[in-house]
Amino acid sequence: MTSLKEQCQLAKRASRSLRTLSIEKRNAVLRAFADNLRKHQDEILQANQMDLKEASALSEAFQDRLMLDSERLQAIAEGVEQIADLDDPLHKVLEDRILSSGIHLQKITVPMGVIGIIFESRPNVSADCTALCFKAGSACVLKGGKDSYHSCLAIVAQMKAALHQYGADENAAVLAENPTHEETQIMMEDRSSLDLLIPRGNKKLIQSVIAHAKVPVIETGAGVCHTYVDESANLNMALQIAVNAKCSRPSVCNAMETLLVHEGIAQAFLPMLCAEMQKQNVIIHADEKTRQIVPGLKAADEESWSTEYNRLEMNLKVVGSVQEAVDHIEKYGTHHSECIVSETPENVQYFMDGCDSACVYHNASTRFTDGFEFGLGGEIGISTQKLHARGPLGLKELTTYTYHLEGKGETR
């Protein structure tokens, strides 16, 4: 067995050869990876069965996340092909100018190097992340939960076979063989091999990586998203946006958790909103003012406002102004996605400027915060921190840049 530290070093070495791998070759490897996933379906599904057997005591939802079948594997292979179809994010000239010294400066996108992904039990993550990182010219060290180990191993084996087919270094895709807690800690501290860590999973996992990593981390995922219905809002539009933001897919991070309603339209809007949400089986935690208008709702407490329910459950609060709405969002939000429904330009401006979030919407559902919707063609997560990249992380966000400086013997 190779230690995780050694695996990271192998990935680092592989990353050096990726720096000059042409886009044609990178895409060819990805297409071969997709082909291999299809050709070796039986092997992969058998490996998945081993994981499922060991997880038989766990919840049905957990087993569903873990489960692969022919259809899901097909979707994974198609996802890899879609990544092959995307534009090359590398070697883009971001700046091109002559310095006062006469030196010709070019700022150029280059690979990040080695990206570590720490994730839970969804086997598709191993394929998606490997493909995105590879397309962006980076090696990838995957450290998944032990529950999906056999599935991920079978998937990564197909990527390694594709790399081998094209004479590329197989350690461009590495799955941690030995995912003990101690080894993970070593990985999180290994700045000599890893350039970036992206944790993907629940809040506890992400917070643990942030607390222990010395390698730079991009924080993803936590989404306490808000919708604010202003006094001047078109109430039908507000209703549709709120219901969509909460109900269309409550388990994802861009779903709404808290609806803020201006007091001037509370009497008109809250009864219709609550009726519709109740039709959709949404449990509502409400503040006192709301409960006076719509009796029978649960009372929200201090903890409610910062809870990411990830299910058909939400908070509802009456506010006196757009300022109060923004104050609430800044106090309890996670800087992910917020929306104002309003027809008053000054209030819209105040909201857009005041919300310190990755994505701020006017008159549209927060559910659009997504790599595909943003035209990135895929995403490795949604960043809620401010360093490097915010919002959906596509191929471009997985690169860094370098300055190339061309001189004629200049000295200073």
Added chain:
Amino acid sequence: MTSLKEQCQLAKRASRSLRTLSIEKRNAVLRAFADNLRKHQDEILQANQMDLKEASALSEAFQDRLMLDSERLQAIAEGVEQIADLDDPLHKVLEDRILSSGIHLQKITVPMGVIGIIFESRPNVSADCTALCFKAGSACVLKGGKDSYHSCLAIVAQMKAALHQYGADENAAVLAENPTHEETQIMMEDRSSLDLLIPRGNKKLIQSVIAHAKVPVIETGAGVCHTYVDESANLNMALQIAVNAKCSRPSVCNAMETLLVHEGIAQAFLPMLCAEMQKQNVIIHADEKTRQIVPGLKAADEESWSTEYNRLEMNLKVVGSVQEAVDHIEKYGTHHSECIVSETPENVQYFMDGCDSACVYHNASTRFTDGFEFGLGGEIGISTQKLHARGPLGLKELTTYTYHLEGKGETR
């Protein structure tokens, strides 16, 4: 006394009001800050005298770094005015497009929020950093060494007075009142108030911040920079570049530490190089091959290759190819700045692609890695990591971005 945690919270609150402070007002505050520094010269120099008195047992070099006089204070004030003259880095539209959903997306530069600066004893850092952060719309929490506390306090007081003059929140510039180790630890963990930490100082300080911070950090400063003289190099040019890179200012991070020379020109180049370096009083640590050509040089050991001397001292090594040069740089370098002197396009290409550094030069001295030389008008440090920003950190690198999404009731 206010705890550092509370000071950070005050800075966070101030940062919210900075988001909408016009560029005219930001520049006016900066000019008032510069004026105040001049008007209150006596106060500031008196405070500096207190610091110098307490440091009287420390080294001369240390006291020189700490010392302020009329001329140095004038230079600090001019530096602040130069920052006021720079373009506004905020509210730049980086992308502007219509999504397939019909939503109008704009990607816009916005302030980072609160930037923590952990530094040592140079009082000018408190003025430079405050001014750069403020211009970029961010509040700044300064945590300096206790040696320069009185000087920094007197400088920051002038910024607070300028903020007050224009009705802006004085906590946009905060100096840690209580810089104990425990308090610093709290600051490094305070993700609720701080968005970014930039340590400025020696290697030990920077490594300690990296090891202990949970707030995202930009690593700056460590520069083991290389120059590689290829077989086809113009030897006169190579000599001038090497001498400039080592000798023009050996204490800074963009100075050369190691010179690599192709074996094909070693016989011709090394004697002239060593003669010139010795004229400049440079101590040379050399590998065996070099010592056979130029007798009497010190022997380099394994540790030499990763040493940042920061003085008139360097390493010298003969390599067999550009590949070996890049391998050496990747093994021992700090990803700061490297140079190839060569007239062979394929070797230049190999070097530029292969060196994973912030700045890679062809036929020019690494000493140009500098915010002013790059036309950024100033810098807060030189990043040697790959996340967010590489190389000189100017105003643009102190901002982040947000997506503004304008809809007409779109749902998903």
